[in-house]
Amino acid sequence: MTDTSSTPTPTLPTGTLVTQSGGGFRDRLRGSLQQLLAFASLIVIVVVFSFLSPHFLTVNNVISILVAATVVGILALGTTFVIITGGIDLSIGTGMILCGVMTGVFLTYWGWPLWLGVIAAVAFGALIGFVNGVNVSILGIPPFIATLGMMLIASGLSLVISGTSPIYFNDTPGFGDIMNLPIIPGTRFPLGVAIFLAVIVIAAFVLSKTVIGRYAFSIGSNEAATALSGVNVKKWKILIYTMSGLFVGLAGVLSASRLSSAQPTGGLGVELEAIAAVIIGGTSLAGGKGxxxxxxxxxxIMAVLTNGLRIISVPQEWQSIAVGIVILVAVYLDMLRRRAST
Known part of the structure; x- marks a missing residue:
């Protein structure tokens, strides 16, 4: 008989990626069905508004919808990574406004070259994300509280730095073209939408083909097991929040370019639209899926809904109610998905 008393206990090899088990094909199928349901909902909304207004399904209005989706969409892309880890970022709206104000500081107040000012503004967004990541990972502050604090800080800094007044880019040639320059002859299809499409491709590649994406899913699925496998969870969380901040910085530049001014007020509510877009698309608030x-x-969906309600002359207060209902429905559906997967 073999003596097993001295047999060593097997250990996980360092660096092995651990993810939540028990999902597999069913989870992928459920995620695909959620995307199909969201896409079907988008088609239904488009058809309904097309019947309600002859001006809805026109080339110019479709371009307007894409322009409206660009800023919120870029914010949502960055937030997707954070939510997949099981976190949340409430500072993306006011952070975007602060990055727009800093763009004005770099280009208008300090007179930097256009390319340098834009890069610096995007990097400033990364700095906001880095601070959020440090607060969450190193200091252990819950993501909701950490980013809520940053939301208020960014809002206040925007007002302080700008002196509560808009910063205009009249003396910065080419800045407005970043968002508004038509790139397809005979149409108003702007450069900003093309940038949005390029960012979509980059974000999809990073999430599905790089180690950042794999660790984001692993942390969101089972953070403790990921840490036990030898992954430096704190470092990767900081990196993911910092990367999300890059999207915030870019959205700030595009938003300011669209208006040719940096508006220090506003930003509140944009983060809810972005988070709603992420949840509607099937990313779980519990993390690990998206x-x-x-x-x-x-x-x-968010852009079409807002545009459609506006084009059929629904008052602003009712538009806000509709968006709020969509957010509640999105969160409730996410709860149902989580219950079904347990």
Whole structure:
């Protein structure tokens, strides 16, 4: 008989990625069905508004919808990574406004070259994300509280730095073209939408083909097991929040370019639209599940809904009610998905 008393206990090899078990094909199928349901909902909304207004399904209005989806969509793309880890970021709206204000500081107040000012503004967004990541990972502050605090800080800094007044880019040639320059002859299809499409491709690649995406899913599925496998969870969380901040910075630049001014007020509520877009697209608030395609569909749903309500002359207060209902429904559906998967 073999003596097993001295047999060593097997250990996980360092660096092995651990993910939540028990999902597999059923989870992928459920995620695909969620995306199909979101896409079907988008088609239904488009058809309904097309019947309600002859001005809805026109080339110019479709372009307007894409322009409206660009800023919220870029914010949603970055937030997708954070939510997949099981976190949340409430600071993306006011962070976007602060990055727009800093763009004005770099280009208008300090007179930097256009390319340098834009890069610096995007990097400033990464700095906001880095601070959020440190607060969450190193200090252990819950993501909701950490990013809520940053939301208020960013809002206050925007007012302080700008002196509560808009910053205009009249003396910065070419800045407005970043968002508004038509790139397809005979149409108003702007450069900003093309940038949005390029960012979608980049985000999809990062999430599905790189180690950042794999660790994001692993952390969201089972953070403790991921840490036990030898992954430096704190480092990767900081990196993911920082990367999300890059999207915030880019959205700030595009938003300011669209208006040719940096408006220090506003931003509140944009984060809810972005988070709703992520959840509508099938990303779970509990973490571990999500996709870029779903997020894009969710962003289009939010943009189409807002545009359609406006084009049929629904008052602003009722538009807010409709968006609020969509957010509640999205969260409730996410709860149902989580119950079904347990």
């Amino acid at each position: 996709s870029i395609v779903g997020t894009v569909i969710g962003a289009l």
